[in-house]
Amino acid sequence: AQKVTQAQTEISVVEKEDVTLDCVYETRDTTYYLFWYKQPPSGELVFLIRRNSFDEQNEISGRYSWNFQKSTSSFNFTITASQVVDSAVYFCALSELYSGGGADGLTFGKGTHLIIQP
Amino acid sequence: EAGVAQSPRYKIIEKRQSVAFWCNPISGHATLYWYQQILGQGPKLLIQFQNNGVVDDSQLPKDRFSAERLKGVDSTLKIQPAKLEDSAVYLCASSLVVAGSTGELFFGEGSRLTVL
Numbered sequence: 001a002q003k004v005t006q007a008q009t010e011i012s013v014v015e016k017e018d019v020t021l022d023c024v025y026e027t028r029d030t031t032y033y034l035f036w037y038k039q040p041p042s043g044e045l046v047f048l049i050r051r052n053s054f055d056e057q058n059e060i061s062g063r064y065s066w067n068f069q070k071s072t073s074s075f076n077f078t079i080t081a082s083q084v085v086d087s088a089v090y091f092c093a094l095s096e097l098y099s100g101g102g103a104d105g106l107t108f109g110k111g112t113h114l115i116i117q118p
Numbered sequence: 119e120a121g122v123a124q125s126p127r128y129k130i131i132e133k134r135q136s137v138a139f140w141c142n143p144i145s146g147h148a149t150l151y152w153y154q155q156i157l158g159q160g161p162k163l164l165i166q167f168q169n170n171g172v173v174d175d176s177q178l179p180k181d182r183f184s185a186e187r188l189k190g191v192d193s194t195l196k197i198q199p200a201k202l203e204d205s206a207v208y209l210c211a212s213s214l215v216v217a218g219s220t221g222e223l224f225f226g227e228g229s230r231l232t233v234l
Contacts, residue, residue, distance in 0.1 A: 004160075037225075043207065045161070045225040091160050105151055105174055106223060108160030 002027045006109035021077045023092030034075045035093040087116045122226035130232045136198035139229045143212030153209040205233045
């Protein structure tokens with residue numbers, strides 16, 4: 001069974017600080033995908049990144065960076081120089097390949113509520 | 119390009135009543151998902167369609183929930199009869215997927231259900 005754990009329920013930092021959101025996952029598959037989604041107060045889930053299990057390279061996109069480590073089953077997300085607009089709930093998610101060859105539904109963590117104070 | 123459309127945005131009903139939610143995915147997206155998001159939790163997959171066939175409905179409470187995607191395009195999720203614990207946001211998502219890979223899921227704004 002697959003499981004995603006986001007141990008940090010809520011994080012509050014002052015604007016311009018760096019912040020890291022933790023994500024630990026469990027899966028029996030060797031091929032899987034990891035995702036991060038942002039859910040602002042409006043409620044819509046916004047895709048941030050997808051990473052497959054064979055690609056452990058860290059990725060940087062502007063102020064966002066992701067650290068994928070298979071050895072510790074972690075896929076952490078760092079925001080550098082945080083801004084008030086980064087305030088949202090962030091979800092880590094896992095997908096395993098469907099045995100029939102199609103896409104599998106995502107298993108989400110419980111989310112981390114990030115509050116950036118001005 | 120139009121996103122995933124859902125309606126209604128909000129619905130308030132009393133327990134034991136029925137409710138239906140509608141979703142129109144992004145044009146051309148073969149895979150459609152319904153998720154339930156209870157306040158303070160992450161979304162939970164209820165059902166996944168590939169075209170008009172069900173891929174996974176293992177977490178759908180089939181005694182009261184049903185979903186269909188008759189023509190492989192839009193979909194309806196129904197709850198009958200509703201319970202208090204069904205209060206949640208119901209999210210629809212779609213994906214342009216090829217066999218053997220997982221594509222990005224595009225989510226709608228959700229339908230917020232309150233059961234009194």
